Amino acid sequence: MLKYLIRRLLLSLPILFGITVITFGIIHLTPGGFTSIQMDMNPNVSPDSAARLQELYDLDKPLYQQYVLWVSRLLRLDFGRSFLDQRLVIAKIGERLPATLLLSGLSIFMIFLLGIPLGVYSAMHHNTRRDRVITMMTFAGYSIPAFWLALLCMLLFSVILDWLPMSGIRDIDHDFLSPLGKFWDYVLHLILPVTITAFGGLASISRYTRGNMLEVVRQDYIRTARAKGLAKNRVYYVHALKNALLPIITIIGLAIPGLIGGSFIFETIFAWPGMGRLAYDAAFGFDYPTIMGIAVIGAVLTLLGNILADVLYALNDPRIRL
Amino acid sequence: MPWTHAYPGAIIVPDSSILSVKDLVVAFPGVSGEGVQVVRGCSFSIGRGKTLGIVGESGCGKSITALSILGLVPIPGIIQGSIKYQGQELVGLEEKECEKLRGAEISIVFQDPSTALNPVFNLEQQLVETILRHKNIGSREACDMAIESLKQVDIPDPQKRIKDYPHQLSGGMKQRVLIAMALLCDPSCLILDEPTTALDVTVQAQILDLIELIQRSKNMSIILISHDLGIISEISDEIAIMYAGRIVETTCPSEIINSHRHPYTKGLIESIPKIDSKKKKLKTISGFPPDPQEMPSGCPFHPRCTRRLEKCVKLMPPKTLVNDNMSYACWNPV
Amino acid sequence: MCKRIAVLGAVLVIILILLSLAAPVIAPYAPDKQDLSQKLLPPSVSHWMGTDQLGRDVLSRMLYGGRVSLSVGFVAVGISLFIGVLMGALAGYFGGWVDQLIMRTVDIVLCIPTLFLILMLIVFLGPSLFNIMVIIGLTGWTELSRLVRAEFLTLKQRDYVSVARAVGASNGRIIFIHILPNALAPIFISATFGIAGAILLESGLSFLGLGVKPPMASWGNILTSSTECMREAWWLTLAPGMAIFITVLGYNLLGDGLRDAMDPRLSGGDNRA
Numbered sequence: 001m002l003k004y005l006i007r008r009l010l011l012s013l014p015i016l017f018g019i020t021v022i023t024f025g026i027i028h029l030t031p032g033g034f035t036s037i038q039m040d041m042n043p044n045v046s047p048d049s050a051a052r053l054q055e056l057y058d059l060d061k062p063l064y065q066q067y068v069l070w071v072s073r074l075l076r077l078d079f080g081r082s083f084l085d086q087r088l089v090i091a092k093i094g095e096r097l098p099a100t101l102l103l104s105g106l107s108i109f110m111i112f113l114l115g116i117p118l119g120v121y122s123a124m125h126h127n128t129r130r131d132r133v134i135t136m137m138t139f140a141g142y143s144i145p146a147f148w149l150a151l152l153c154m155l156l157f158s159v160i161l162d163w164l165p166m167s168g169i170r171d172i173d174h175d176f177l178s179p180l181g182k183f184w185d186y187v188l189h190l191i192l193p194v195t196i197t198a199f200g201g202l203a204s205i206s207r208y209t210r211g212n213m214l215e216v217v218r219q220d221y222i223r224t225a226r227a228k229g230l231a232k233n234r235v236y237y238v239h240a241l242k243n244a245l246l247p248i249i250t251i252i253g254l255a256i257p258g259l260i261g262g263s264f265i266f267e268t269i270f271a272w273p274g275m276g277r278l279a280y281d282a283a284f285g286f287d288y289p290t291i292m293g294i295a296v297i298g299a300v301l302t303l304l305g306n307i308l309a310d311v312l313y314a315l316n317d318p319r320i321r322l
Numbered sequence: 323m324p325w326t327h328a329y330p331g332a333i334i335v336p337d338s339s340i341l342s343v344k345d346l347v348v349a350f351p352g353v354s355g356e357g358v359q360v361v362r363g364c365s366f367s368i369g370r371g372k373t374l375g376i377v378g379e380s381g382c383g384k385s386i387t388a389l390s391i392l393g394l395v396p397i398p399g400i401i402q403g404s405i406k407y408q409g410q411e412l413v414g415l416e417e418k419e420c421e422k423l424r425g426a427e428i429s430i431v432f433q434d435p436s437t438a439l440n441p442v443f444n445l446e447q448q449l450v451e452t453i454l455r456h457k458n459i460g461s462r463e464a465c466d467m468a469i470e471s472l473k474q475v476d477i478p479d480p481q482k483r484i485k486d487y488p489h490q491l492s493g494g495m496k497q498r499v500l501i502a503m504a505l506l507c508d509p510s511c512l513i514l515d516e517p518t519t520a521l522d523v524t525v526q527a528q529i530l531d532l533i534e535l536i537q538r539s540k541n542m543s544i545i546l547i548s549h550d551l552g553i554i555s556e557i558s559d560e561i562a563i564m565y566a567g568r569i570v571e572t573t574c575p576s577e578i579i580n581s582h583r584h585p586y587t588k589g590l591i592e593s594i595p596k597i598d599s600k601k602k603k604l605k606t607i608s609g610f611p612p613d614p615q616e617m618p619s620g621c622p623f624h625p626r627c628t629r630r631l632e633k634c635v636k637l638m639p640p641k642t643l644v645n646d647n648m649s650y651a652c653w654n655p656v
Numbered sequence: 657m658c659k660r661i662a663v664l665g666a667v668l669v670i671i672l673i674l675l676s677l678a679a680p681v682i683a684p685y686a687p688d689k690q691d692l693s694q695k696l697l698p699p700s701v702s703h704w705m706g707t708d709q710l711g712r713d714v715l716s717r718m719l720y721g722g723r724v725s726l727s728v729g730f731v732a733v734g735i736s737l738f739i740g741v742l743m744g745a746l747a748g749y750f751g752g753w754v755d756q757l758i759m760r761t762v763d764i765v766l767c768i769p770t771l772f773l774i775l776m777l778i779v780f781l782g783p784s785l786f787n788i789m790v791i792i793g794l795t796g797w798t799e800l801s802r803l804v805r806a807e808f809l810t811l812k813q814r815d816y817v818s819v820a821r822a823v824g825a826s827n828g829r830i831i832f833i834h835i836l837p838n839a840l841a842p843i844f845i846s847a848t849f850g851i852a853g854a855i856l857l858e859s860g861l862s863f864l865g866l867g868v869k870p871p872m873a874s875w876g877n878i879l880t881s882s883t884e885c886m887r888e889a890w891w892l893t894l895a896p897g898m899a900i901f902i903t904v905l906g907y908n909l910l911g912d913g914l915r916d917a918m919d920p921r922l923s924g925g926d927n928r929a
Contacts, residue, residue: 018764026776139912143905145856147863148879148897155886155893220437226394227432228452228503229425232417242442254766264775265860279772280864283779291776295768302767318487319441 008310012303019299020074024067027292070292079293084285089293092278097297099169100263100274103193108255110198111205116241116248118202119209124236126214134206141203150196150269157192165189167271193270197263201255208251212244219243246317253309256302340543341391341428341511342367346403348386348395348567358614360386362567363403365641368511368560373537373544375558376569377551377590379611383567384547385433388515391545392430393420407511426456429504433516435496439488445472446484449503456507471502475532494525501532505540512536513545518553526553533557551578551590560647563587566612566622571650583644583655585629621653629654662913668906676722685713687720688871698891705895708878709885717873718895724874725903728789728858729851735793736800737847743797744804745831749812759805762798770795774857778866785874788867792854800846807839814838841918848911852904859900875900 061069073080079089122134158166165171171185216222217240225239264276271277275294282290314320346364351357361383368374378384390401393412405412407428412420432438440448449468450461457464465484472480475498488496497517504512514533518526534557537544548554554561555575563571563584571584582588589607609626612618618625624634631654639651675682684702691711699706705714747758774791781787811817812835820834861867862876870877875896882892 014760015764015767018760019767022764022768026773026780139905139908140901143852143856143901143908145859145863145897145900145904147860148893148900151879151883151886151893152897155890159887220432220434221440223394224432224438224500224503225440227392227424227430229421229423229455230451231421231455234451239440239443243440246442264771265864268864276772279775283775286779295772295776298769298772299767302769306767317442318444319489 004314005307005311008307012307015303016300019303020071020296021067023292023295023299024070026295027288028063028066074296079296080289082282082290083287084282084290089289092290093275093293093297096273096275096278099272100267100276103190103197103267103272103274104256104263106190106194107197107201108252110194111201111255112248112252114198115202115205116209116245119206120213120236120241120244122206122210123213123217124232131210135210138203138207142200142207144199146196146200147265147269149199150192150266153192153196154269164192167269169273193266193272196270197266205248205251209244209248212247213240216240216243242316246313249313249316250309252312253306256305338369339367340370340408341545342404342406343387343391344404344406346387346390346401346405348383348390349400349402351398351400359617360399360567360614361390362617364564364567364569366562366569366572368543368545370510370543371541372559373546373557375546375548375554375561376564377548377554377561378564380549381611381614382564384549384564385515387564388430388513388545388547391513392424392428393417394424422456425452425504425509426507427509428511428513429507429509430513430515431497431500431504431517434520435493435500436520438500439496441488444485444487445499449484449499449506452503452506467506471506472499474505474536475499475502477502492525493521494528497521497525497529498532501529501536505536508540509542511543511545513547515547516549517546519548519550530557552594555579563590566617567614568622568651570623570652573648577648583650584623584652585627585654585656586623587650588656589626621651629656659913659917661909662917665906665909665911665913668902669910672722672903672906673726675719676726679716679719679723683713683716683719685716687716687873688712689716698889706889706891708881708892709889714878714892714895717878718875718899721873721875721878721896722899722903724785724868724872725855725858725900728785728792729855729907731789732792732796732854732858733847733850735790736796736850737843739794740797740800741804741836741843744801744806745808745836747801748805748808749827749831749835755805758801762801765795765798774861775866778861783861783866783869785868785872788858788861792857796850796854800843800850803842803846804839807842808835811835811838841914845911845915845918848907848914852907852911855907856900856904859896 077090079093081087082089082092118134118138122131122138125131154166157164165188169186169189170182171177171189177185213236217236222235222240225235230239263272263274264280266272267274267276268280275298278290279294279298281287282294344365346361347359348361349357349359364383364387366374366376376384376387386395386399389395390399391405391407391412393401393415395401401413403413407423412423439445446465446468449471450464453459453464453467454461459467469480469484472484477483477495477498483491488499491499501517517533518529521529530553533544533546536542537557546554546558555578558575561573561575561578562569563573563586565586571582571587573582573587578587579591582591586607589605592605593607607626612622612625618635620636621627621634621639624630627634629652634653637653639653641649641651642655643649684704689712691707693711694707695709695711697707697711705718708714708717743758743762747755773795777791777795778787781791808831817830817834820830825834858867859874859876859879862874863880865877865880867876868874870881879893879896879900882889882896886893
């Protein structure tokens, strides 16, 4: 197990290297990116910060040297300071990351908690009216523009009914609430963002589960399980589902970049103080140190998510020897 | 009801047949119209403690017949006719009741052991759940039973092997495990659907020996399904020849070689390769079994039959009884 | 069932394509003609979908916005197809280090959250219809290349490929004449879903001001401007949202129907209870 983990981590080193090259490349080589600051064309960057940038990123040196110096600072977790408020980038990301992880974590949890049983149910009732209803719902689910749905829900639940807060992570009077009240305040603020971010993923996971289940149910070992006299629910939820879940585990890994990167759309709509919104603000403020920091950290998180998925897969599939 | 003495020393029972299938029809409704009948009026019965061999080419409906006994015909198949197990009608039986019979009263071993075990559960999990489903005992006891069952089918070191996953076993081992699994709850009827087809010849022989051993040690009725007449005549008490969804001849191993009546049976016997007859070219039955969607008129065998008469093309031959155990359906028998 | 779904999807897609193509002919007004005396009118006979806060006819803007969605969908997916098919074909056909190089690159690109990558590129390159199409296209090829690679891995084992090689066909000829046509079905299905995704993405980005810039109409930015007057004219939020929804639904239904049609296994018999 440990050996497998180490091997997996070593295998991801080249990918990590590639990620830094691409991030570096995009920022340094894209027209309108880093290089244009040197030409003093960018109104968002004051001559003062341009000078600091020059110093910080050794812009007078050749490109490969700049890269090496940047990576060596990355290894020390030194992402530099934000152009916008001069704070350490790592600190800025650190305070925003929990909100993003909370939102994406709950959303992934919702997606799997509801999506998988829905998919299994749909497969169990393949080609019946219930299956068709669920299928149509899932199609609607992943075709509906989530930002529009967010808008409609905010209009309905916050403006018209006034049941839920419109945006943000806590109320203005949050600090004066009792511990229970604080918790409830977070819950209320989470309901809409979590529901909306989970919506599309829920639809695709249930559809994917259904497809996998239909594939698995045709296998011989399902017939064996039924021939043993096992109850239908056991055949579906234990024998078929454990096999159908294996590919779904990989999807968790693939879902993470979407939830971290895609979060900026929802974080912007819901004024959620997470990484996505930080990235959005940083990008518009041409705050290069922050942008690069978020890109690298986001990618590393994704990589970790993929490794986690691989390990989970290996643990659940006895055919893979650890 | 008369008391029959099946054979000396046999347990005397009021009804000698444990399972009887009558006019079984299994149809798969197609997209257009009536659909396809895969089994078309199949009838046979099997005595307590007896072994019935069903022979036929692939696609003649053997496997579907086996599945219909257990109520496992793939959706959207429809079963008609009658399947009686110890007097209880199985056709139309509720799923819940069917589940109670499967694995406990009637067990089945399928053709391909390499795919018949669930790859993500170990043997213990797959064996124990069967016991716990049908018997009211603790899981510790069930585990002991599972180990015992593996011992019965000659799996070496069962205490250790029981923790193995299917991919760690060879094909023959898997088939042994599947047989052990089928025998766990001492069923009265065991169906073996081509149990050796997917195995190497040497392993085949071992499995057949195992089946004979089980047959002798437990007073169990066995339905052995195979396309291989050699295997069937080796271990069966009775033989049923199946063609195009029907039983065309019933006979027994001692009679089949010399006094078969149906031309199809004759064809099957002639197409068995014999080691000693090098020179002779092997005879085969020309043509292919009919497509269930395009059944020929009259006797379904007539397009391939060498003894075809004019009426074979028009009329279905009825079942003709020779004696209690033998019958055939042919207008122009051998 | 699956046939009806595919047909429904195809019909939706065709109607939407025709409407956008015919926009200049059937749009009752110019999409950017302002008339402040006519602002925020509810739907009526002269303005079927009402007017926005600048008095522009929403129906006309929606029709022109459809052209944006359509072109983004097709151009972006075209770019993705070009890169993805080429990369996947090379990796799958040649194997070895070519395969390693391309597939590790795909792994790396997959690790960088796509939307974040898009955000960075848009901010640096500036939001415009052209940039949006190119950026969505450039970031959307990875899945496709994996799919094409897998297809090539199986197809190159086929006898007709060996035969082609035996008679001395060049690699390029084998890839494009012998293998690719046989891999078109899954590519086509994937492209159909890709168009749905690209349209959804463009509208999301335009909604956040990262896509097509006003005054050019896009369903995303029509929705954004409608939010400014949501309280007075809530109906303005419905048309763009519904349009995106129906379009994306159309492509998704079409893709799914085609997939079912080409994979008959999914409708076969099985061991279910």
